[in-house]
Amino acid sequence: MGDTILTIRGLTVDLPKGGDRAHAVQDLSLTVGAGEIVCIVGESGSGKSITSFATMALLPRALNVSSGEILFEGQDITKMSEAGHAKLRGSRMAMIFQEPMTALNPCYTVGDQIEEVFQAHTNMPKAERKSRTLALLEEVRMPDPPRIYASFPHQLSGGQRQRIVIAMALALNPSLLIADEPTTALDVTTQAQILAMFRTLRKTKGAGIMLVTHDFDVVAEVADKVVVMQHGCVVEQGTAEEVLNRPRHAYTRQLIDAVPGRKADAARSENRNPVVLAVDGLEKIYRVPAGFGRPGREVHALKPASFELRRGETLGIVGESGSGKSTLVRAMLRLIEPSAGKIIVDGHDIARAPYSQLRMLRRDIQIVFQDPYGSLNPRRTIGDQLVEGPVNFGVPRREAMEKARELVRIVRLDDEVLNRYPNQFSGGQRQRLCIARALMVEPKILVADEAVSALDVSVQKEVLRLLAEIRDRMGLSMLFITHDLRVAAQVSDNVIVMSKGEIVERGAIASVFHNPQHPYTRQLLEAMPGQGWEVPDLSTLPPADA
Structure with a gap:
C-alpha cells in the first residue's frame, strides 16, 4: 500500500432533533491508502453512506458535522469552501452512486x-x-x-x-474513489466484472478506494481492510483476513452468520403432492412496427416454456436481467398477454380465460414485488391496505381485519402496526407486510419477484426463513424469482435457469448447484463473489465483544 490519501479522525455527524438517535455517525476514524480498498460494512442505517457523503462534502443541509476532521491529501474537507469542494470533486476525488439510473x-x-x-x-x-x-x-x-x-x-x-x-x-484519474453499494442490484456476472475493474484500478491507477457495502462476499473478493459500522459507530476494523476469519464483535459475527451459503443442502424428499400450476408452451413475442425507414421486427422475449409446480413446493427461477424471468411471470399472471401456451391453475386455463373470469382466477396467485418501499401506498394505513383484497372479493371488513391481525402476527409483527403508515417501518418490516398482504386472499401460489435482493443480509436471512415457514405452515406453493443462485439455494426445492428468454437447465437445487450441465449455469456459479473465502465456524471462536 502507498501513502495515506484519506484520514478521518473523530468524525461526528449530528442528526436533526427528534430522530431515533443523536448522531448519524459518531467518533469515526479510518484511513485509506493509495492502492488500497477499504470496505465499510453494515446494515441500512449504520452510517456507511453518511460517511461517504461527508467525505465528498455532499451531506444534506439537515445533517451537520459537529466534530472531527476529514483530511484528504492534507486538506481538511470540513473547513473548505463550497468552491474548494467543487474543485476537488470529479478531479481528485470521485464517487460512484448506488443507483446509476x-x-x-x-x-x-x-x-x-x-x-x-x-x-x-x-x-x-x-x-x-x-x-x-x-x-x-x-x-x-x-x-x-x-x-x-x-x-x-x-x-x-x-x-x-x-x-x-x-x-x-x-x-481525471482521481486519487480517491468512493463507491456506495455499486453492485447491490446487479447480476452476479456484471457484479464480477465491476469488482474485477476495482482490482484493476487499484493496480494500474494506484487509486485509494472506499467501498460501501452490506455484502460480505463482496468484501472477501476485493477488500484489503474492513470497517464494520452499527448505529453510526465503528464496532470493529482491521485487515480483511482478520475481520472475515476471526471477527471479534458480536455484530460482525451476526452479519457473517447471515451470509447466504455457496452450497445447496441436500434435496428434500420427492414432492408427490398434486400439481397446482401447469405451464405448457408459454410464449411471448413483441412485434415492433416499422417506422422512419426502420424495418419492423419481432422480439422473442419468452421462448416456449413448460414446467409444473406442486403443492408445498418452492420452484426457483434464476437468470440475469433480460433472461425472461419477469416476462414469464407477467405472462403467467396475464399482466401481459401471452402469445401462445397454457397456464392451468385448478383446472382453469388462465391464458384463455375471458377478462370477466380473470379477476377471480388471479386470487389463487399473489405476488410480492422487489421493492417494499414502492409496493405500499404511503397515504393509507397498513390495516386499510391489508384488508383491501379480501373486501374486494366480498369479505366483510370486520372479518378481513381479524384475518389481518392473524397474519401480521404470523410475519412476526404486533397488531398495532395496522394503525401505522408505511414510512414508520424499516425495509425488512415493509417486506413482511407485503407478504402478509399477499396472503390475505388465501392464494394457492405465492410469487416472490426478487423479494430480498435489496435487503441487508441479516434481514434477507430473516425474510427467507419466514417464507419457508409460511410455505410449510399454510401449504403454499412458491415461485421464487432471483438472479442470485446463493439466495435460491436457501429456499428452493427445484430450480429453473433461464437465459435469453429460454429455459436452459432445470432440476433439484442440489443437483444443479453441484453438477451444472449448461455452460450458462456454470458461468453463474463461477461468477459468485467470495469463492476463496469459507465462512468461519463461529462456535469455535473466543467469546465475542459486546
Whole structure:
C-alpha cells in the first residue's frame, strides 16, 4: 500500500432533533491508502453512506458535522469552501452512486455526460474530449464505444449504466474513489466484472478506494481492510483476513452468520403432492412496427416454456436481467398477454380465460414485488391496505381485519402496526407486510419477484426463513424469482435457469448447484463473489465483544 490519501479522525455527524438517535455517525476514524480498498460494512442505517457523503462534502443541509476532521491529501474537507469542494470533486476525488439510473441525466447522451467532467475541470478541446471519452468507454469494457457514446441512459442495461458512472468517476484519474453499494442490484456476472475493474484500478491507477457495502462476499473478493459500522459507530476494523476469519464483535459475527451459503443442502424428499400450476408452451413475442425507414421486427422475449409446480413446493427461477424471468411471470399472471401456451391453475386455463373470469382466477396467485418501499401506498394505513383484497372479493371488513391481525402476527409483527403508515417501518418490516398482504386472499401460489435482493443480509436471512415457514405452515406453493443462485439455494426445492428468454437447465437445487450441465449455469456459479473465502465456524471462536 502507498501513502495515506484519506484520514478521518473523530468524525461526528449530528442528526436533526427528534430522530431515533443523536448522531448519524459518531467518533469515526479510518484511513485509506493509495492502492488500497477499504470496505465499510453494515446494515441500512449504520452510517456507511453518511460517511461517504461527508467525505465528498455532499451531506444534506439537515445533517451537520459537529466534530472531527476529514483530511484528504492534507486538506481538511470540513473547513473548505463550497468552491474548494467543487474543485476537488470529479478531479481528485470521485464517487460512484448506488443507483446509476438516478445518477445519470436521461436528457443527455452518455458521451455528453462524460465529457462534462472534462469541460468542468480542464480546457481540453472538443476533439480531445471525445477521444478521451471513447478511450474511457473502452477501458470500462463497454461494447461498441461509438454506439454507447451516442446512446441515452435508458437505452443501456443496469450493468452498462453502472460502468458509465464508473467511467465518469475515472475521467481525471482521481486519487480517491468512493463507491456506495455499486453492485447491490446487479447480476452476479456484471457484479464480477465491476469488482474485477476495482482490482484493476487499484493496480494500474494506484487509486485509494472506499467501498460501501452490506455484502460480505463482496468484501472477501476485493477488500484489503474492513470497517464494520452499527448505529453510526465503528464496532470493529482491521485487515480483511482478520475481520472475515476471526471477527471479534458480536455484530460482525451476526452479519457473517447471515451470509447466504455457496452450497445447496441436500434435496428434500420427492414432492408427490398434486400439481397446482401447469405451464405448457408459454410464449411471448413483441412485434415492433416499422417506422422512419426502420424495418419492423419481432422480439422473442419468452421462448416456449413448460414446467409444473406442486403443492408445498418452492420452484426457483434464476437468470440475469433480460433472461425472461419477469416476462414469464407477467405472462403467467396475464399482466401481459401471452402469445401462445397454457397456464392451468385448478383446472382453469388462465391464458384463455375471458377478462370477466380473470379477476377471480388471479386470487389463487399473489405476488410480492422487489421493492417494499414502492409496493405500499404511503397515504393509507397498513390495516386499510391489508384488508383491501379480501373486501374486494366480498369479505366483510370486520372479518378481513381479524384475518389481518392473524397474519401480521404470523410475519412476526404486533397488531398495532395496522394503525401505522408505511414510512414508520424499516425495509425488512415493509417486506413482511407485503407478504402478509399477499396472503390475505388465501392464494394457492405465492410469487416472490426478487423479494430480498435489496435487503441487508441479516434481514434477507430473516425474510427467507419466514417464507419457508409460511410455505410449510399454510401449504403454499412458491415461485421464487432471483438472479442470485446463493439466495435460491436457501429456499428452493427445484430450480429453473433461464437465459435469453429460454429455459436452459432445470432440476433439484442440489443437483444443479453441484453438477451444472449448461455452460450458462456454470458461468453463474463461477461468477459468485467470495469463492476463496469459507465462512468461519463461529462456535469455535473466543467469546465475542459486546
